[in-house]
Amino acid sequence: MLHTQHLTSIDLFRSAGGRGVFDLARDQDAIPIGAGIGTVWLAKGGTTINLFVEPQWTVAHEGAGPPRFQVFAGLTLQFPIGR
Numbered sequence: 001m002l003h004t005q006h007l008t009s010i011d012l013f014r015s016a017g018g019r020g021v022f023d024l025a026r027d028q029d030a031i032p033i034g035a036g037i038g039t040v041w042l043a044k045g046g047t048t049i050n051l052f053v054e055p056q057w058t059v060a061h062e063g064a065g066p067p068r069f070q071v072f073a074g075l076t077l078q079f080p081i082g083r
Contacts (some may be wrong), residue, residue, distance in 0.1 A: 028063025032056040034072060046080035 020031045036054025043049055053073040061068075 023063070026063060029061065030058050030067075031060040032058045032070065036072070048076075048078040050074075050076040050078075 020029070022029045034054045034056030036052055038050065038052025040048065040050045051074070053071065056070050056072055058068050058070075
């Protein structure tokens with residue numbers, strides 16, 4: 001995933017993280033593109049929380065399996081050590 005600049009006033013970040021899939025055994029592939037948004041904040045106790053969502057569209061595909069549209073979302077928690 002590629003994270004780019006932080007926006008100044010509301011502390012959001014933009015992301016773009018389409019991951020291509022190539023299945024040579026079944027002759028299926030998919031190349032998605034996406035653009036998402038997320039935020040990072042510090043919770044009580046020092047835990048860092050990263051939350052993001054990114055819609056992705058498949059721009060090139062071959063075979064019956066790949067979706068034409070999907071939503072990539074995530075939550076990352078980083079707990080402090082030694083507290």
